[in-house]
Amino acid sequence: MRTSRMRCLVAAVTFGSVLALGSGAAAVAAGPSTSPTPGTSGPSGKPAESDVPAPSGTSGSWSVDDALRFWTPERVASATAPSGRAMPPGGKPAAPKPAPRGLARDKRDVSTSFPGIKSVGMLFAVDKDMRSHFCSASSVQSGNRNLMLTAGHCTNSKAVFVPGYDPAKSLKEQPYGIWPVEEWFVDKRYEKNSMKAESDLDFAFARVKSSDGRNLQDVVGGNTLTRTPGFTNDVTVIGYPSVGHNPEDLPVHCATRTGPLAGFNQMRIDCAGMWGGVSGGPWFAKLDDSGTGQIIGNVGGFNGGGPDVPGSDPMYNRISYSPMYGDRFFQLYDDAQNGRHTDAGPYQQPQPPYSLGGAERWQQARLTASGDFTGSGHSDLFVVWNDGSATLHTAGARKDGDSANTPFTTEYKIAGAGSVWKHARAISGGRFTADGSDGLLVRWTDGEFTQYTHVDHNGAHDEKMLAKPKNGTWENARLITSGRYTGNALRDDLLVVWANGSVSLFSDLGSNGIGKENQLRKADASWTHAEQIGAGEFTGKQTGDLMVRWGDGEATIYSGIDTSGFHDEVKVRPAKSAWKNAQLVTVGAFEGAIVPNDVLVRWANGNVSYYRDVDASGTHDEIQLVG
Incomplete structure (x- = not known):
């Protein structure tokens, strides 16, 4: 303390x-004083602070002179x-x-x-x-x-x-x-x-x-x-x-x-x-x-x-x-x-302020992306809503004894209804610079592809156009995610699932923009059934992995993806599972160790939950956030 x-x-x-x-x-000189909001007086009692004078006390001879x-x-x-903190010689503050x-x-x-x-x-x-x-x-x-x-x-x-x-x-x-x-x-x-x-x-x-x-x-x-x-x-x-x-x-x-x-x-x-x-x-x-x-x-x-x-x-x-x-x-x-010193009685704290809201609201969530946007070390959640508004739900440190059901502590409105975000069709968080916080990739309706180097509660910053509107290619980018799939330590490698079922990898967007395409899968009808994808680290091998939620409710992890293609495949949810109703799936570091192996799901009925420490053995316990 x-x-x-x-x-x-x-x-x-x-x-x-x-x-x-x-x-x-x-x-x-001030104008007429305004009347305060009146309160009610309770029984008298002792002052709460030892250095506060008694009700009738003054500072005695403590005067201007x-x-x-x-x-x-x-x-x-x-x-x-x-503050009671030791200062280094010369009164200069220690460097944080x-x-x-x-x-x-x-x-x-x-x-x-x-x-x-x-x-x-x-x-x-x-x-x-x-x-x-x-x-x-x-x-x-x-x-x-x-x-x-x-x-x-x-x-x-x-x-x-x-x-x-x-x-x-x-x-x-x-x-x-x-x-x-x-x-x-x-x-x-x-x-x-x-x-x-x-x-x-x-x-x-x-x-x-x-x-x-x-x-x-x-x-x-x-x-x-x-x-x-x-x-x-x-x-x-x-x-x-x-x-x-x-x-x-x-x-x-x-x-x-x-x-x-x-x-x-x-x-x-x-x-x-x-x-x-x-x-x-x-x-x-x-x-x-x-x-x-x-x-x-x-x-x-x-x-x-x-x-x-x-x-x-x-x-x-x-x-x-x-x-x-x-x-x-x-x-x-x-x-x-x-000049009174009344006692208002024991303090009854109001309901704690923060809540994600109800399922009815979250049915309107259209796109989600995670990233360490505020520099807390854990993942924040960026949400684009059906009405074109956008919000940022930030992570925050919890105190001992707090429920684990609070990976986010604050909500900020990034844009109101009808904003430019109504034209976003796919988003993904990523790390595009060696310092600072995470940014965002956006594929827009007209095919424009944009990188924002940083995101915070004031919005998305440092915009960089990676592909021009109506370019004839990126209109077909159906799913995108940014992860660490090359030797670069940044999570700035872009994996794309195209409308025809092909899958591509573009390396090092942070320094190269959209460079050479590495095709990981040729056009394949099976990949047209991929509904959501998310980059993470699920195997404990510190490799860049990929989670895929398929249309029939199956969920799969591909471990160690690189420019040569897909490798090991692990099924973590079976076909015809409840995940058929998982409409948005987002991978991040929402809880515990700062490893992107937690999976947040927005369900068809508007409920929101997440799974901690997903690995090759499964999704483990579900923690409900909404509903």
């Missing part, structure tokens, strides 16, 4: 005019990193190993430094370790006009909020002042840095002290708080990473899309650069030119806001979580505005 992930993150939305606002922008006396420029410069893959290296969701906005800032704290800024926070609208929002694990009895922090200035010269915390408000059932259901409650409010007769909201404005509308939202995230990974001490922002965190009432994002120091920052659904907007989440949740991996793991700075804002959140918001 990382007991102090402190992912001080602040969210924003994709409005360039707002992101251009610097920390020196003029303060603007006290904070300025303590935080001399020398102490700010020498303050230790708050292994190198990031997927979204962190090749894709669009990477954070960028910018000057910041006035309503979001850092939390500084004083403790025995003389720590510097440790979390992010934001000003929110309230009746007392002195309320800020952060994560529940960011509470500290001697905290100071510095909105629009300017690293070029001392604390005394900060453009929007510094605001000592007077009183904390945390859900009493929250447990700090928890990996349990109560991590859904990782949010907190703090009332700050007025400064020179001014209120916080009058100086920087107040953000509005809104119930999280669902698990999939477009947000822009901003935060202050720890100095070790952010020597300029500037905030970063990232425009990204959220998805559900399986098993929790939380959202997740995948954006590189969110190091320790981003906890507590808001996720904005809207943001206006005044530097305030609409907040639907904050960095926090499971394990303090990120996966339980060491800092050397690329997932550490890519994946961040946020609790969903519902009744418990707005009850706490109401309590904070009215």
